[in-house]
Amino acid sequence: MPGISYxxxxxxxxGVLFSRTGFMAVIEDTQLRGTxxxxxxxxxxxxxxxxxxxxxxYDPGSEPxxxxxxxxxxxxxxxxxxxxGCYTSSSRRAVIPVVERLNGLLWYPTLYxxxxxxxxxxxxxxxxxxxxxxxxxxxxxxxxxxxxxVGSDYIYPRESNRIMGDLVRRQGGEVxxxxxxxxxxxxxxxxxxxxxxxxxxxxxxxxxxxxDGTIYFYQxxxxxxxxxxxxxxxxxxxxxxxxxxxxxxxxxxxxTAASYFQTIEGGQNTGFVSRYHKRFGDxxxxxxxxxxxxxxxxxxxxALESTNSxxxxxxxxxxxxxxxxxxxxxxxxxxxxxxxxxxxxxxxANRRGQFxxxxxxQDAVPADPYLISAGWGFMAGAV
Amino acid sequence: xxSPSSPVFGELARLDILxxxxxxxxxxxxxxxxxxxxASVRSLWPLPETLPDTSDVIFCELASGLPARLxxxxxxxxxxxxxxxxxxxxxxxxxxxxxxxDAVLHRPLTAHAVMTCLIIAWMRxxxxxxxxxxxxxxxETLRAVRLVERAKAILVAKRNLNEDDAYRFMQRQAMERxxxxxxIASAIIDSQAILG
Numbered sequence: 001m002p003g004i005s006y007x008x009x010x011x012x013x014x015g016v017l018f019s020r021t022g023f024m025a026v027i028e029d030t031q032l033r034g035t036x037x038x039x040x041x042x043x044x045x046x047x048x049x050x051x052x053x054x055x056x057x058y059d060p061g062s063e064p065x066x067x068x069x070x071x072x073x074x075x076x077x078x079x080x081x082x083x084x085g086c087y088t089s090s091s092r093r094a095v096i097p098v099v100e101r102l103n104g105l106l107w108y109p110t111l112y113x114x115x116x117x118x119x120x121x122x123x124x125x126x127x128x129x130x131x132x133x134x135x136x137x138x139x140x141x142x143x144x145x146x147x148x149x150v151g152s153d154y155i156y157p158r159e160s161n162r163i164m165g166d167l168v169r170r171q172g173g174e175v176x177x178x179x180x181x182x183x184x185x186x187x188x189x190x191x192x193x194x195x196x197x198x199x200x201x202x203x204x205x206x207x208x209x210x211x212d213g214t215i216y217f218y219q220x221x222x223x224x225x226x227x228x229x230x231x232x233x234x235x236x237x238x239x240x241x242x243x244x245x246x247x248x249x250x251x252x253x254x255x256t257a258a259s260y261f262q263t264i265e266g267g268q269n270t271g272f273v274s275r276y277h278k279r280f281g282d283x284x285x286x287x288x289x290x291x292x293x294x295x296x297x298x299x300x301x302x303a304l305e306s307t308n309s310x311x312x313x314x315x316x317x318x319x320x321x322x323x324x325x326x327x328x329x330x331x332x333x334x335x336x337x338x339x340x341x342x343x344x345x346x347x348x349a350n351r352r353g354q355f356x357x358x359x360x361x362q363d364a365v366p367a368d369p370y371l372i373s374a375g376w377g378f379m380a381g382a383v
Numbered sequence: 384x385x386s387p388s389s390p391v392f393g394e395l396a397r398l399d400i401l402x403x404x405x406x407x408x409x410x411x412x413x414x415x416x417x418x419x420x421x422a423s424v425r426s427l428w429p430l431p432e433t434l435p436d437t438s439d440v441i442f443c444e445l446a447s448g449l450p451a452r453l454x455x456x457x458x459x460x461x462x463x464x465x466x467x468x469x470x471x472x473x474x475x476x477x478x479x480x481x482x483x484x485d486a487v488l489h490r491p492l493t494a495h496a497v498m499t500c501l502i503i504a505w506m507r508x509x510x511x512x513x514x515x516x517x518x519x520x521x522x523e524t525l526r527a528v529r530l531v532e533r534a535k536a537i538l539v540a541k542r543n544l545n546e547d548d549a550y551r552f553m554q555r556q557a558m559e560r561x562x563x564x565x566x567i568a569s570a571i572i573d574s575q576a577i578l579g
Contacts, residue, residue, distance in 0.1 A: 100510070117521065118517060311393055313397075373550060373553065
C-alpha cells in the first residue's frame, strides 16, 4: 500500500493506528485494509463534500504504550481529531486519555469486554451482550455444561472470562479450569495448557487467546488429537484471518460468535467481499474486524457529510443515531452508549476456512455494554 | 505559532464570548483581541445582578461580590470563567476560590496574555465538562443496574417468574416501548409501591 501518508491542504485528514508488525499483526493488518478500502471507496465516489479523505497511517507494532504515543503524535503534530484504530483493550486504554484530554474521537472497531463509556470513543465492535450471551447458551445446549477457559494474559481475556463465568454458572454450567498464557506466547507455551485440558476433560473450551497465540493454540489442539465435534474451542476473536493462518484443517469444526462472517449471503456483503478480494487478493478472507473497520469509516463519512467539520463537538452528535447498511446488515450507533447496535451470529468453521452460520439474531441487538438488562436469553434465534 | 488552520483556532472561532469589564481603553482592547479569533464577542457593563448564562466563555472583572453574580453554583459552571484583575485589586484572593475561575488575566493587557487565558480557560473547562459527562453516565448506569435488580426481585416474587424470564420481560417491554430498560424497571418499582 504505497503512498498512504501524504498531506493535502483541502483534504479531510484522519489518523489510523493498526499494527502491521508484532504479535497482533495478523488481525490488525486486516483492520487497516478494511479502513483503507472504505476510504478508497469514498474518495473514488468524489470524497466527502468534494474533499478527499487522507489517512495518516502509523504502525504501533503491537505495543500498547506506542499506541498512546502515536495518538499523541496524530493529534499534536499531525493535528487530526479523528482516529480509526486499536484492537486490544490495552491499546484502546492507552489512547483514551489522549483523545479525552485533546477532545478527539477514537473509532474502535473491535469486540471487547464492555463496561466502558468514553464521550471520545465510538465503539463499533460487539459488547458482551452481543456475542458472549448467545454463545454461552448455544454451547450449553449443544456441547455440555463443563467449560474450560484459556486466555491471553491481559485485560480483555480476564474481564471476558469473568462475564462468561457468570453466564455459565447462572445457566447451570461449571468452569472446570481457567488458565492464561503470555500475549507473546510461543508454540511450546501451549503444551502445559493441552495437558491441563486433557486432565480436566471439559465439554467445551472457551478461548480468549488473541494474536499469534491463537494459531499456536489451535495447532497444539489438533496435534493433541482432540475432536472439535465433541469438545470444540469457542471464541469471540478467532476470525477467518486466524483460521487462514492456522490452516483450514486445524480450524475446522471450531465455533466463533461474531456480528459478521464472510459467508453472510446477500445484502451489502456480496459487493463488499468482491471489492475486498479485488483489492487485496482472492485468497484474503474478510472477517468481523475488517467489517467493523470498514463500516465505521462509512458511518464517519456519512456524519461528516452533514457537519462538514471534523471538530469533535460538532461531529459526535451527528454520529450518534446514524444508521448504515453494513455488510452484516443494518446497524446504528446507539445514542445512549456510543456503541453500535450490531447483529449476533454464531459460526462453525468449515473445511474451506469459512464459517457455516448456525445462529443469527432476528435484528440488530441494542448495545448494552454494562449488561444492565443482563441481556441474555431474550433473543429468539433463527438460522 | 500554530497555523490558522490548527484545531484550536477552529474551536475558538465557534465560541460565544461575553466580556464584562469596564469599557475603557483596556476593555476595548480586550474585545478587539478576542474578535481576532473570529469568535462572537459581546460586552456588558456595568455588571448585572446576575450574569447571563448563554456564553461559552466569560471574561469578568474580579470585583468583590462576583460569586453572587454568577448564574450557576460552584462546581456546576456552564461557561469557562476568566477573572480580569482590576488595576487596583483589593487583595481579596479568596475571590479566586469562591468564583472558581479557570484563568486570571492581569492588567496591563497584552495580546498574548489574552489569547493564553482564553485558550487555557476554554480547554480546562471543556475537558472538565467531558469528565463530568463521563461520571454522570457512570452514575446513571449504576442507578439503572440497581433499579433493574430491584424490579427483577419484584417480578420474581409477585409474578412467579424466574430471574431470566424477569429480565426478558423487562427487555421486551423496553424494546416495544423504545425506552431504556431502567424506565421499565422504575415503573415496576413505582407500581409495586402504590399497589403493594
